[in-house]
Amino acid sequence: xxxxxxxxxxxxxxxxxxxxxxxxxxxxxxxxxxxxxxxxxxxxxxxxxxxxxxxxxxxxxxxxxxxxxxxxxxxxxxxxxxxxxxxxxxxxxxxxxxxxxxxxxxxxxxxxxxxxxxxxxxxxxxxxxxxxxxxxxxxxxxxxxxxxxxxxxxxxxxxxxxxxxxxxxxxxxxxxxxxxxxxxxxxxxxxxxxxxxxxxxxxxxxxxxxxxxxxxxxxxxxxxxxxxxxxxxxxxxxxxxxxxxxxxxxxxxxxxxxxxxxxxxxxxxxxxxxxxxxxxxxxxxxxxxxxxxxxxxxxxxxxxxxxx
Numbered sequence: 001x002x003x004x005x006x007x008x009x010x011x012x013x014x015x016x017x018x019x020x021x022x023x024x025x026x027x028x029x030x031x032x033x034x035x036x037x038x039x040x041x042x043x044x045x046x047x048x049x050x051x052x053x054x055x056x057x058x059x060x061x062x063x064x065x066x067x068x069x070x071x072x073x074x075x076x077x078x079x080x081x082x083x084x085x086x087x088x089x090x091x092x093x094x095x096x097x098x099x100x101x102x103x104x105x106x107x108x109x110x111x112x113x114x115x116x117x118x119x120x121x122x123x124x125x126x127x128x129x130x131x132x133x134x135x136x137x138x139x140x141x142x143x144x145x146x147x148x149x150x151x152x153x154x155x156x157x158x159x160x161x162x163x164x165x166x167x168x169x170x171x172x173x174x175x176x177x178x179x180x181x182x183x184x185x186x187x188x189x190x191x192x193x194x195x196x197x198x199x200x201x202x203x204x205x206x207x208x209x210x211x212x213x214x215x216x217x218x219x220x221x222x223x224x225x226x227x228x229x230x231x232x233x234x235x236x237x238x239x240x241x242x243x244x245x246x247x248x249x250x251x252x253x254x255x256x257x258x259x260x261x262x263x264x265x266x267x268x269x270x271x272x273x274x275x276x277x278x279x280x281x282x283x284x285x286x287x288x289x290x291x292x293x294x295x296x297x298x299x300x301x302x303x304x305x306x307x308x
Contacts, residue, residue: 168186
């Protein structure tokens with residue numbers, strides 16, 4: 001079945017270029033009306049991906065869809081003028097997945113759109129079969145499969161890929177002291193809080209092990225990754241879940257490790273997860289209840305450009 005793409009643009013020439021590039025493989029709808037675009041996105045025939053002009057109306061539409069539980073997983077790719085980095089940053093802050101620079105080129109459009117459609121199809125195929133039974137979020141299997149897809153995309157696009165690993169401090173002691181049911185309730189609250197702490201469709205939060213969660217943050221630098229990790233830590237503290245077993249605080253806290261790099265086909269995604277694990281171990285070793293990060297680009301062994 002063809003995937004559905006919605007174009008939100010008031011420039012007929014741009015719409016025609018996009019349609020010529022994608023129509024043989026995808027079902028295309030277009031509109032220049034913001035309300036109509038939102039109506040289509042909320043319908044039972046919602047698009048798999050949206051291409052939008054980077055305008056005030058486009059930004060408003062993106063934010064509206066990102067704030068809605070029914071539509072926040074639809075990737076939005078902004079069409080923007082070249083060499084406007086501030087537009088790119090603002091777009092990602094609004095929840096956009098990617099951008100396409102003008103002048104529009106059919107080959108570039110296909111290259112930008114294809115991996116997001118592949119990722120969405122893969123995630124939808126895993127939607128029910130790869131969910132953690134306790135928390136209802138993605139499980140470790142789904143995390144690893146999405147990480148592999150994002151790794152391949154990063155190799156192709158030479159873009160940053162980051163990850164965060166979060167561990168609940170003194171969770172084993174908490175479970176023994178309170179009860180397995182209380183532990184499950186704690187996990188559910190933390191999972192929901194972590195998911196609410198990210199706002200882009202391609203950001204994935206998963207339960208990684210009994211007391212650990214892992215996050216995938218594509219196209220995010222070290223500063224942004226640490227900001228997300230710190231935000232997650234603060235939001236979990238705000239839950240104020242009592243934990244009299246912890247010598248740190250009298251409520252639940254977490255330790256987090258972060259890492260970022262540009263994927264290479266010479267290495268596997270394990271290079272990223274191993275680096276993030278080292279950051280997490282450092283956070284724990286220093287007493288917990290803190291975030292540590294590592295820019296793994298400096299740790300990549302030198303390899304011939306022919307292999308990159």
